[in-house]
Amino acid sequence: MTQDGAARLKIKAQILVGQRIAIGPGKADLLDAVEQTGSIAAAGRTLGISYRRTRDMIDTLNQCWGAPVVETEKGGSSGGGSRLTERGHAVLAAYRALENALKDTADSHAAALLGLLEPSEDAR
């Protein structure tokens, strides 16, 4: 029964390397935010994550993949900034493509499951 809120299907995809999460919903959103803000600190603020945790996530990302995914330019007239590397763009694009494929599959397979939330005359 759905009287206490709409039913929704949630799908989470993660790539684990040993004990570490190489990519998942949170790190993908962080990469998006770095790209949009041009700054690791600003990206963390946008997502409501502490600077310490944001840095840890970036360090894990840069260590897990075959090449760094975020690069930071020190100083310069613009005061530096961070952005995705080519590898970073590729990781984010491949992750979003996987998420979209999973969402399409879920949309076409979840109807049977969601239908069972409703009472039926022949229940049990």
Next chain:
Amino acid sequence: MTQDGAARLKIKAQILVGQRIAIGPGKADLLDAVEQTGSIAAAGRTLGISYRRTRDMIDTLNQCWGAPVVETEKGGSSGGGSRLTERGHAVLAAYRALENALKDTADSHAAALLGLLEPSEDAR
């Protein structure tokens, strides 16, 4: 780089009704265990979950779906026992079917992402 462990893809599907998880990997495993052991208490022990938490999960399951998914027979010569209802079997089957469909999709879409874990000559 994968020197600290094999990379693996993890997919989690949940149905949320309001704030409650109507079904997810843990509750699906619990339904399987109830079916195999014929007992809520034994199912919890099999999964290493406290009796209190096991009961809470069963209560949530029985409240979220359109009909109870686990039924308990009180007393009798066999001392009672618990089993899945018709609705319970249907929920578990539909959830496993969704999981399998997601796994097939993931297997056919994750290669691009997993390949990016490896260093390449044109990295960055």
